[in-house]
Amino acid sequence: MGIVNISEDSFYDGGKFNTIEKVNSHVSNLISNGADIIDLGAASSKPGSNLIKPDDEYNLVSNYINELTSNFKNVLFSIDTYNSLVADFALSKGFSLVNDISSGRYDKEMFKVLKKYNAGYIMMHMQGDPVNMQENPSYQNIIESLISFFKLKIEELEGLGFSNIIIDPGFGFGKNIEDNYEILKKLNLFQTLEKPIMVGLSRKSMIYKVLNVSPQEALNGTTVLNTLALERGANIIRVHDVKEAMECKKILARLH
Numbered sequence: 001m002g003i004v005n006i007s008e009d010s011f012y013d014g015g016k017f018n019t020i021e022k023v024n025s026h027v028s029n030l031i032s033n034g035a036d037i038i039d040l041g042a043a044s045s046k047p048g049s050n051l052i053k054p055d056d057e058y059n060l061v062s063n064y065i066n067e068l069t070s071n072f073k074n075v076l077f078s079i080d081t082y083n084s085l086v087a088d089f090a091l092s093k094g095f096s097l098v099n100d101i102s103s104g105r106y107d108k109e110m111f112k113v114l115k116k117y118n119a120g121y122i123m124m125h126m127q128g129d130p131v132n133m134q135e136n137p138s139y140q141n142i143i144e145s146l147i148s149f150f151k152l153k154i155e156e157l158e159g160l161g162f163s164n165i166i167i168d169p170g171f172g173f174g175k176n177i178e179d180n181y182e183i184l185k186k187l188n189l190f191q192t193l194e195k196p197i198m199v200g201l202s203r204k205s206m207i208y209k210v211l212n213v214s215p216q217e218a219l220n221g222t223t224v225l226n227t228l229a230l231e232r233g234a235n236i237i238r239v240h241d242v243k244e245a246m247e248c249k250k251i252l253a254r255l256h
Contacts, residue, residue: 001037001078001238002030003202006064007044020067027072034246037097038072039238040064040090041080045101045173047134054083054107062089069094078122084109091117097166101126101173103153115162122166122198123157125149127174137174143186150193166236168198172205180206184225187232198236201225223248 004026006017017023027038042061043052052060061079068077078097079090084107087098091113097120104110104123114121125146127137139145150167157165167190169183190197201207207221208214219241226237227248239245 001039001198001236002027002033002035002242003238003240004030004038004040006040006042006061020064023064024067024071027068027075030242031072031075033242035242037076037078037236038068039078039080039097039099040068040095041099042086043081045130047130047172049130051106051129051131052083054085057081057083057086058089061086065090065093065095078120082106082110084113087119088113088116091119096120097122099168100124101130101170103149111157111160111162114157114164115160118162118164120164120166121157121162122168123150123153124168124173125170130173133174134176137176137179139179142175142179142182143189146183147190147193150190150195154193154195166196166198167193168200168238171199171201177206177209180204184228184232187229187234191233196235197233198238199226199229199234200238201229202237202239202241219244227252 004017004023006023008018017026030038040061042057077095078099079087079095080099081087082100082102087110098114099122100110101124126133146169154165169190171180171183202222203215203218207225208218211218211221223244226239226245229237230248230252237245
């Protein structure tokens, strides 16, 4: 999954892709480098950020949704949003997936929209909200907590007759560095949920704080963690750098 972030406030590439022309070029590069899914987002969810209102997000992203679905046929697009208004619009234009950091917590209409389009749904675990999620997060047993959370959410959705679910443990979302590495170490345990697993490790603080570098210098560390995640059962890796992620995949394929 290649990341297309049009937010001005992203922790890594904020403001880098802020025109239609830049986004079209970026998507072309991601696809040529091997991306299977393109994930478009307009709202920052970095630690300390506030939630975006549905209308504000729609005004930011709607033109990009129209442009991308017109210019790139037969491409699997995902919309990174927790607002059902934006999800509904993207799915109506041909997007296939909704990537929701809140797992439906912020918008009670989200599940109705998913069922309406029979879309794919990526549900992520997050303790707290982006504005406060890194203020001393704590767990009794983080693996048990996350698996219990996903079991309840999967049951809720399947009770509504919807089962196109992908799970994302939410690296960096309400977890400290030790928590993140515990999740990665035991990622294979999430296979008991019998749903595809997506991980988003790309250039995150669990890499650059350990290496004492900036996010811009965290590509090598990202490659190491993506490799470990794939070895431990990740089905989808969400990345800024598709070429390098594809190289991980090819090397592992040869190894096995």
